[in-house]
Amino acid sequence: MINLIYLPTAFASGLFFPKQLLPQFIQTISPYLPLHFFGQLGWDAVGAPTDGSVTTDWLYLIGYGIAFFAIALWAYRREESRKFS
Numbered sequence: 001m002i003n004l005i006y007l008p009t010a011f012a013s014g015l016f017f018p019k020q021l022l023p024q025f026i027q028t029i030s031p032y033l034p035l036h037f038f039g040q041l042g043w044d045a046v047g048a049p050t051d052g053s054v055t056t057d058w059l060y061l062i063g064y065g066i067a068f069f070a071i072a073l074w075a076y077r078r079e080e081s082r083k084f085s
Contacts, residue, residue: 015039034064 010016012026013035019027030036037057040050044057 009033010035013039034061037061037064 012022012030013033014022014030015035015038019030022030031051037060040052040057041054041061043050044054
């Protein structure tokens with residue numbers, strides 16, 4: 001299941017190919033995907049020029065982490081209340 005989510009997201013984020021080679025609609029959504037920011041941090045680590053700053057990339061990743069943690073916590077509590085109600 002994870003590969004059904006990770007691989008298309010990695011492709012759309014520009015991890016396998018430069019974003020300029022991807023279709024226009026994928027280039028439009030690419031900056032909003034979490035893996036885009038991981039890729040930017042990786043390129044910054046090896047010294048390649050990127051679009052944004054390292055601080056911005058980290059802030060976006062922290063925001064995604066908080067959002068997905070909140071969704072997971074909500075889903076966990078919902079499942080537990082159904083199981084033990």
